[in-house]
Amino acid sequence: MExxxxxxxxxxxxxxxxxxxxxxxxWTSADMSAIHQSCLLKQxxxxxxxxxxCDCNVLVEGQIFRxxxxxxxxxxxxxxxxxxxxAKDTLESVSASFDVFSPEIFAIIxxxxxxGQLELNSSNVIEVMSAASYLQMNDVISYCKAxxxxxxxxxxxxxxxxxxxxxxxxxxxxxxxxxxxxxxxxCDVSMSSQTRLWDQSEExxxxxxxxxxxxxxxxxxxxxxxxxxxxxQMEEEQYGSVLPERRRRGSRKRTATSRLVTEDxxxxxxxxxxxxCSQKADDLYANLPSIVGVVGVFNKDSTPSMRYKCPFCTHTxxxxxxxxxxxxxxxxxxxxxxxACSKRFTRLEHLRSHFETIHQAxxxxxxxxxxxxxxxxxxxxxxxxRKYRLCDVCIQESxxxxxxxxxxxxxxxxxxxxxxxxxxxxxxxxxxxxxxxDDLAExxxxxxxxxxxxxxxxxxxxx
DNA sequence: CTGGGGACGGGGCCC
DNA sequence: CGGGCCCCGTCCCCA
Numbered sequence: 001m002e003x004x005x006x007x008x009x010x011x012x013x014x015x016x017x018x019x020x021x022x023x024x025x026x027w028t029s030a031d032m033s034a035i036h037q038s039c040l041l042k043q044x045x046x047x048x049x050x051x052x053x054c055d056c057n058v059l060v061e062g063q064i065f066r067x068x069x070x071x072x073x074x075x076x077x078x079x080x081x082x083x084x085x086x087a088k089d090t091l092e093s094v095s096a097s098f099d100v101f102s103p104e105i106f107a108i109i110x111x112x113x114x115x116g117q118l119e120l121n122s123s124n125v126i127e128v129m130s131a132a133s134y135l136q137m138n139d140v141i142s143y144c145k146a147x148x149x150x151x152x153x154x155x156x157x158x159x160x161x162x163x164x165x166x167x168x169x170x171x172x173x174x175x176x177x178x179x180x181x182x183x184x185x186x187c188d189v190s191m192s193s194q195t196r197l198w199d200q201s202e203e204x205x206x207x208x209x210x211x212x213x214x215x216x217x218x219x220x221x222x223x224x225x226x227x228x229x230x231x232x233q234m235e236e237e238q239y240g241s242v243l244p245e246r247r248r249r250g251s252r253k254r255t256a257t258s259r260l261v262t263e264d265x266x267x268x269x270x271x272x273x274x275x276x277c278s279q280k281a282d283d284l285y286a287n288l289p290s291i292v293g294v295v296g297v298f299n300k301d302s303t304p305s306m307r308y309k310c311p312f313c314t315h316t317x318x319x320x321x322x323x324x325x326x327x328x329x330x331x332x333x334x335x336x337x338x339x340a341c342s343k344r345f346t347r348l349e350h351l352r353s354h355f356e357t358i359h360q361a362x363x364x365x366x367x368x369x370x371x372x373x374x375x376x377x378x379x380x381x382x383x384x385x386r387k388y389r390l391c392d393v394c395i396q397e398s399x400x401x402x403x404x405x406x407x408x409x410x411x412x413x414x415x416x417x418x419x420x421x422x423x424x425x426x427x428x429x430x431x432x433x434x435x436x437x438d439d440l441a442e443x444x445x446x447x448x449x450x451x452x453x454x455x456x457x458x459x460x461x462x463x
Numbered sequence: 464c465t466g467g468g469g470a471c472g473g474g475g476c477c478c
Numbered sequence: 479c480g481g482g483c484c485c486c487g488t489c490c491c492c493a
Contacts, residue, residue, distance in 0.1 A: 346473085350471070354470080354471075357469085
């Protein structure tokens with residue numbers, strides 16, 4: 001028995017069970033599967049080019065792309081959602097239109113869907129990745145990330161003890177590049193993508209995710225990009241080996257400080273890439289391609305609204321300045337260090353809020369009884385660099401009253417207490433003492449010194 | 464174990 | 479466009 005691929009591109013196969021013939025090659029099931037998928041994909045691509053059985057029109061900036069809905073369904077989370085909505089109308093042609101990426105970019109995406117060949121270069125990779133993010137094509141995103149990583153000649157970065165980004169001196173650059181995909185004009189991802197194209201279990205899981213988190217895409221309307229699994233994917237990638245402390249703390253989007261995962265090229269952290277390349281949000285922002293600015297949302301009165309899309313996640317913002325601010329959460333940039341405790345912040349207002357709360361006891365609330373106090377009635381208590389207020393009642397109840405000086409020999413008392421703090425701090429223990437408001441200004445950490453620094457500067461000074 | 468509060472990060476938007 | 483305010487979500491700590 002001889003099996004011949006109809007496309008004529010595959011080599012003939014002779015069954016080993018055929019007594020009359022010895023097998024030409026010893027094919028494994030994996031070979032067979034790959035060949036079958038390759039042949040099937042080629043067939044579908046031929047059908048697409050001949051517009052045979054195409055049941056889906058994709059309109060991109062006025063240009064129509066004909067495709068098969070089942071292929072789109074299997075390749076893109078966005079189309080999966082879109083086509084799921086119209087699943088009952090199986091006999092009617094389905095249309096979708098986009099203005100958020102160019103026809104050229106979509107052609108690259110569509111070629112990838114039908115061939116597994118992704119034509120990436122340095123000038124289109126961001127736009128392709130952005131489009132892939134919109135279309136929820138994680139394979140494409142992963143390979144774009146890999147491409148960028150290799151293109152920028154990046155290496156791994158590691159979290160330092162301060163949980164901030166720094167260059168790792170521990171491993172040679174060469175070693176760290178072993179798992180990097182070298183840049184090329186053609187990024188061949190055919191087998192992996194094809195294999196995943198019809199991976200039902202994964203598809204089910206993905207769809208389950210989309211049901212839970214994504215807004216429903218609508219065919220002819222331009223909506224904000226659906227919540228991609230990219231974010232979850234990136235988060236998962238980021239924290240595959242991230243410090244547990246960092247993972248536990250922080251807000252819902254802990255995107256700033258993370259470790260680059262290099263064991264697998266599919267687990268490449270673009271955010272780490274960007275950070276490692278010492279690109280501040282300003283630089284990143286200045287170099288963003290035009291695709292970042294998108295018209296994809298309609299106001300309530302149906303007028304189009306311009307929004308700016310982050311190239312690294314699905315987030316869109318109204319103002320470019322907000323995008324610039326948002327980019328800091330991807331770059332890990334924390335330009336506002338607290339002079340009192342060395343904690344760093346992405347925004348000046350966060351630093352100010354932190355400083356006033358933690359180091360200046362600006363809250364006129366007794367920390368113990370929560371009652372409102374005044375500058376006079378609320379005495380400032382200090383624990384290390386931390387300060388807070390206690391009302392007179394709570395001070396007496398807590399026994400801190402013994403530490404209050406009568407003003408005549410207060411200097412000695414305070415000096416003694418301060419010395420006591422230092423001694424106890426050396427034993428990793430803290431002791432409280434009471435200060436007047438005037439003491440705040442004298443305390444080394446009392447005045448907020450706003451000093452915008454770069455991470456690299458801070459690291460250098462730290463070393 | 465659980466609920467409340469504090470600290471912090473991030474988005475929207477006004478000035 | 480930057481600064482700042484407000485709001486909300488998340489995490490951690492503590493009673």
